[in-house]
Amino acid sequence: MLSFDGGAAYNRGMTVLYLILGGASGTLCRHYMGMWVANATGSRPGGTFVVNVVGSFAIGLFLVLATERFSWPAATVTLVSVGFLGGFTTFSAFSWQAVQQLEAGDYTSAFWYVGGSVVCGILAAWAGASAARLGT
Secondary structure: OOOOOOOOOHHHHHHHHHHHHHHHHHHHHHHHHHHHHHHHHOOHHHHHHHHHHHHHHHHHHHHHHHHHHHHHHHHHHHHHHHHHHHOOOHHHHHHHHHHHHHHHHOOOOOOOOOOHHHHHHHHHHHHHHHHHHHOO
């Protein structure tokens, strides 16, 4: 397990740099992959769907390799999982956290986390859109 408690190995300045570089790279990849899929399929939601699924696969693969199989440095994990994949899709973090709850046998929490995130996310998007349309 990784520790980000600010101990001796923690370098706040480098962490910020890793997050900026990884996040920017992930954002660019999300944009261009999403556009490519949307153009190929004629569906913008299709592009988002593919990015979310690819990002979810990538975070599961990467974090198990980085933390369970090879013990890669925390800086690498930060750069790739929080930075790049966080910029690529926050859905990957959502998926990974649900997997962790399921693997821990915490099925009730996983159910509420997944269901609540989806329902509340959709309701929040609708509320935000409705608020933006007030007075138009």
